[in-house]
Amino acid sequence: MFDTVMLKVSPVYIEPEILNSHSPKSVTYYNKETRAVHTKYEIYDDKLPYIKYMEGSRTLFVQVSMPKLLYGDNVTLIDEVDIPLFFDCLQSRIMHLLDIEIPHSDWTVLRCDISWNFQVGNQVSEYVRMLSKQQMPFKNTTTYNQDQTVEYWNKSSRTMFYDKQKQTKKKEAIAVVERSKGILRLEVKSSVYDMKKHSSTRKAEELLSKKFFMYITGKVLEQIEYPDVVSDIDFTWLMNNRADIAKIETMLGFQMLQRMFDESTLRKLYASSTYANRKKTAKKMTIPTGNCLSVLAIND
Incomplete structure (x- = not known):
């Protein structure tokens, strides 16, 4: 917590x-004011x-x-x-x-870092890549160490998702590193605004509580978007849409590139008119999709 x-x-x-x-x-x-040492x-x-x-x-x-x-x-x-x-x-x-x-x-709180471990197995890097392409309101997004860490930050607060095992390898015992395998770690450095909203005097007994923990993590998790990816396509669906097979092939390739690169990088591959056309076509086509990753959730 x-x-x-x-x-x-x-x-x-x-x-x-x-x-x-x-x-x-x-x-x-x-x-100088009190003339005391x-x-x-x-x-x-x-x-x-x-x-x-x-x-x-x-x-x-x-x-x-x-x-x-x-x-x-x-x-x-x-x-x-x-x-x-x-x-x-x-x-x-x-x-x-x-x-x-x-x-x-x-005790009064000056700093409060909230944390949670999501056990996602071998999909840690996939989650970090997905999260690195997103924005949170009024925050900058920065990715570190080749898809190991994504940080959303401003002057008053910071939210991080990162590969816990790769971080612990640098300084922890082997047993601790092994326990961190498959963990996508969430860490939030709470803003003074959020702390005061929960406790006007920032008392430790009020802030170091499950209620404040759920408030902060809830704000973060509700902002995450889970992009759709193509699921297994039924052959009957393809036969019914075979007149558009060339467009379907194009869209499948385009959607794969969208998963691999952020928008600013992807634009470099296309002429502006072509990229706009791909985006427009992707919105119109109804290729069967499903969520690529499970929703990150904290059980009460």
């Missing part, structure tokens, strides 16, 4: 001696890779992958029942490192 989250809590006081015991990366600065601390921990504390505002920031904290990898999907366990595990680690207790209700 969720992967990387960045949380903050304020005000919270942490003893400088405790912070310095972790050999932090620290920067001391002078505040403050220090910013950054601590690395193998369980919580990013911890920052702003002494002046007494604000603590933590960034962590929820499934990695709980299970050691982010191929494993956390479920609704794992969310309370995450908060408990986070609190336990914060107490161990910084000797402070933070109520779960005090």
